[in-house]
Amino acid sequence: MLVVKAAALMHQPVEEGTVLRPTVEEGPLTEQQLGLRQAEERLYRDYIHRLLKVRKRFISYPNYQYLCKLCSVHIENIQGAHKHIKEKRHKKNIMEKQEENELRALPPPSAAQLKAVDAAVVETARQHGISEEDFEVRKAMVIRMEGIIQRHLSGCML
Numbered sequence: 001m002l003v004v005k006a007a008a009l010m011h012q013p014v015e016e017g018t019v020l021r022p023t024v025e026e027g028p029l030t031e032q033q034l035g036l037r038q039a040e041e042r043l044y045r046d047y048i049h050r051l052l053k054v055r056k057r058f059i060s061y062p063n064y065q066y067l068c069k070l071c072s073v074h075i076e077n078i079q080g081a082h083k084h085i086k087e088k089r090h091k092k093n094i095m096e097k098q099e100e101n102e103l104r105a106l107p108p109p110s111a112a113q114l115k116a117v118d119a120a121v122v123e124t125a126r127q128h129g130i131s132e133e134d135f136e137v138r139k140a141m142v143i144r145m146e147g148i149i150q151r152h153l154s155g156c157m158l
């Protein structure tokens, strides 16, 4: 149930074997369990997920408790996870992910922005675009070149 809720919140699919708040069973938390939970919640925001004790974990990575979804690396324990989030590669991946998230969250352009872009395109075409006359001259050139080429290579077209 938690997995489904987490997936909905994060707008991304949660793979088999990962979970948001996995550490503790029913009942009141000990201070240590609470600390671990908070640490894991913090790591989750850094894209590091705790692996469940599922078959996959035992087969492929028996000693690894965490997975960094950004870097696709398995991490042995919470100390390793803290070390991992300080690594250059992870920091770079986090920055790229943040940029991507920001770009995805951009609002659509307003009517005024569309009008401004439209005007800029028209003005650029006016300054640098070719005239009808120019176009005809170039077209005639292409036809002449095609004629010359076809004399030697009959199947060629421009």
Ligand SMILES: [Zn+2]
Residues within 6 Å of the ligand: 068, 069, 070, 071, 072, 084, 085, 089, 090, 093
């Ligand atoms: Zn990472």
